[in-house]
Amino acid sequence: MSLIIDIETIARSLSDEEIANIEASITPDSRMKDPVKIEADIAKKLTAKMDKLALDPFYNQIIAISAKHHGVGSPPRFDMIDAIEDQVLESFIDYLVRLESAKIEIYPFVGCNLIGFDLPTIALHLCKHRIDPMGFDFTPSKYNRKRVVDLMTAFSDKYVGVEALANYFGIDTSMNLIDGSMVQERWDNGDWKAILDHCSCDVDIEYEIYDRTHRILEVR
Numbered sequence: 001m002s003l004i005i006d007i008e009t010i011a012r013s014l015s016d017e018e019i020a021n022i023e024a025s026i027t028p029d030s031r032m033k034d035p036v037k038i039e040a041d042i043a044k045k046l047t048a049k050m051d052k053l054a055l056d057p058f059y060n061q062i063i064a065i066s067a068k069h070h071g072v073g074s075p076p077r078f079d080m081i082d083a084i085e086d087q088v089l090e091s092f093i094d095y096l097v098r099l100e101s102a103k104i105e106i107y108p109f110v111g112c113n114l115i116g117f118d119l120p121t122i123a124l125h126l127c128k129h130r131i132d133p134m135g136f137d138f139t140p141s142k143y144n145r146k147r148v149v150d151l152m153t154a155f156s157d158k159y160v161g162v163e164a165l166a167n168y169f170g171i172d173t174s175m176n177l178i179d180g181s182m183v184q185e186r187w188d189n190g191d192w193k194a195i196l197d198h199c200s201c202d203v204d205i206e207y208e209i210y211d212r213t214h215r216i217l218e219v220r
Contacts, residue, residue: 001071001105002149002218003096004210006202007118008081008180008195010187011053012061022049022059054184057121061085063187064196065092065122066203070210075104077203081196086129089122096136107137108149108218110210112162112202115142115150145219151209154217162205171208176201 014022026045028038053059064081065088078095082088099106111118123138140147152159166173178186178198186194210217 002069002108002110002210002214003099003106004068004070004203004207005109005111005114005118006066006199006206007062007121008064008183008199009054009060009062009121010184011050011059012085014053014059018059022046025049055117057117057124060121062088062121062125063183064088064199066196066199067092067095068203068207069099069104069106070110070207070214071105073104075099075102077200079196079200081192081199085125086131089126089129089131092122093126093131093134093136097134108145108147109140110149110151111206112152112165113150113159114148115140115153119148145217149210149217151206151213154213162202162209165209166205169209169212171205173201173205176205 023046026042026049028041028045032038032041062085063083065078066080067078069075069077078092080088080091096106109119119138119140123133126133126138137147142148142150142153151165152161163173163179165171176198178194180198183195183198186192
């Protein structure tokens with residue numbers, strides 16, 4: 001029994017103060033003396049920082065969540081994308097409540113980089129919007145495999161992505177037409193369907209990976 005989860009994020013709109021704080025946090029290489037090179041170094045580092053905001057829980061926005069149950073029965077899956085983050089989060093919590101009410105076991109939560117990204121991001125943003133988590137554990141210890149299984153670190157000390165795991169197990173990923181690095185661009189272009197299809201496909205692939213490995217990874 002488990003729930004496979006994946007989220008998609010973009011860089012949210014920032015206030016002038018937030019942008020100023022980010023700019024102020026950038027420091028040039030201390031070895032540089034030439035003002036022109038210092039300015040260029042700051043600009044380069046600022047661009048790199050801004051390009052990664054979609055992966056920073058303090059500056060990103062959850063736009064999509066997909067979830068699929070692994071275990072006995074076939075409860076409905078969850079797939080949602082929306083520009084209003086709190087609606088996505090509230091709908092996801094409602095989905096978990098429905099599963100719990102139906103006596104469907106949802107733990108452990110399973111996914112790739114759940115411990116390092118997905119769950120902390122969900123937890124932080126639930127707090128931001130003052131959404132009641134209804135007792136669901138979004139901050140489990142990484143050592144508690146009864147609560148969370150992170151496929152990215154389950155079999156190696158190094159981070160192993162979903163593509164590498166799928167390739168190892170011979171799982172077809174051809175239906176996943178974009179990757180996470182393309183989400184921001186697709187969002188900017190209004191291609192919501194491609195993003196939700198990607199999120200849903202990631203969950204399907206992770207489901208297949210977990211289906212091969214759950215007898216080893218599950219703690220009873």
